[in-house]
Amino acid sequence: MPKVTIIVNGIVQTHEVEGRTLLVQFLREHCGLKGTHVGCDTSQCGCCTVHLDGRSIKSCTCLASMADGHEVRTIEGVGSVEALHPLQRAFNEQHALQCGYCTPGMVMQGIDILRRERATDDATIRHELEGNLCRCTGYQNIVDAIASCAGRRAQAQGHTPESSGEA
Incomplete structure (x- = not known):
């Protein structure tokens, strides 16, 4: 399986994934970031919206390999309990x-x-x-x-x- 490296919330994440792995799966299953939700799997609901290189995308429509070498920010990378965005x-x-x-x-x-x-x-x-x-x-x-x-x-x-x- 190929390795994919994505900077997620400022942390370099490298994982072996199948070519068909969606970005939302990479985030949830390989990075353990459960804040990005899976709602419909068809890009209709927007529950999986993240930022790829600063722009919002639906992570259920993007293969993890397409984000290889790029920066992704999830809800976990926005603010904190002590200092909300x-x-x-x-x-x-x-x-x-x-x-x-x-x-x-x-x-x-x-x-x-x-x-x-x-x-x-x-x-x-x-x-x-x-x-x-x-x-x-x-x-x-x-x-x-x-x-x-x-x-x-x-x-x-x-x-x-x-x-x-x-x-």
Whole structure:
């Protein structure tokens, strides 16, 4: 079996895997990272969303060998219990989760939305979340969390509606 080496959450992970091994399987079964969930195996739900070289992907659609030599960040590489990522904090404050199964994928997708500065309004956030399914929340609190986090980022950079004349 060929060896695959991926930098996962800053740690070099080298494992022998079959050629058909999906990235989600590599992460869960070979790296022991269970935060990346398997929901549908058909790229419909987004529970397996991770970042590959800084961009969100569905890890059930990527072979582990395709990520060989690249960097992957999973939910375990985002914040910590002691120091939550701002979006994780916003999810908590906005009550943006119920059962929690979709939450890792939603957070990873949300971070990518924020990185690309696509959290401009609720309709855009909802569009950017397409392909990430939640069966519990109805999405509004998830949208609110992402919007809230985008607002904090704008304020931290000095871009408030008052400072830009948008009020």
